[in-house]
Amino acid sequence: MKVYRSENGENRLLGRAEIPDDGRPVFEVHLFGAASTITDQFTIGTVSVTGPGRSEIRVERAVLLAPFQRPEILPGWEPLAS
Numbered sequence: 001m002k003v004y005r006s007e008n009g010e011n012r013l014l015g016r017a018e019i020p021d022d023g024r025p026v027f028e029v030h031l032f033g034a035a036s037t038i039t040d041q042f043t044i045g046t047v048s049v050t051g052p053g054r055s056e057i058r059v060e061r062a063v064l065l066a067p068f069q070r071p072e073i074l075p076g077w078e079p080l081a082s
Contacts, residue, residue: 003063003071004047011047018076021061029073
């Protein structure tokens with residue numbers, strides 16, 4: 001699933017993570033300790049994406065990072081190639 005961060009009212013694509021698209025609105029990552037002790041929750045939402053030539057618009061489900069969330073802790077994290 002693609003991972004975005006909202007910056008100045010625009011969604012910026014950061015990379016991809018191995019998040020199942022099972023329809024849930026939140027994906028929870030267990031960081032350490034018992035499963036209920038330390039976790040981080042990531043919002044799963046929708047993003048509008050323009051296609052080639054900006055004539056095609058489609059909506060896709062994606063991870064939407066909150067301020068200060070780190071995408072590196074998501075399973076299978078792959079940043080965009082620079």
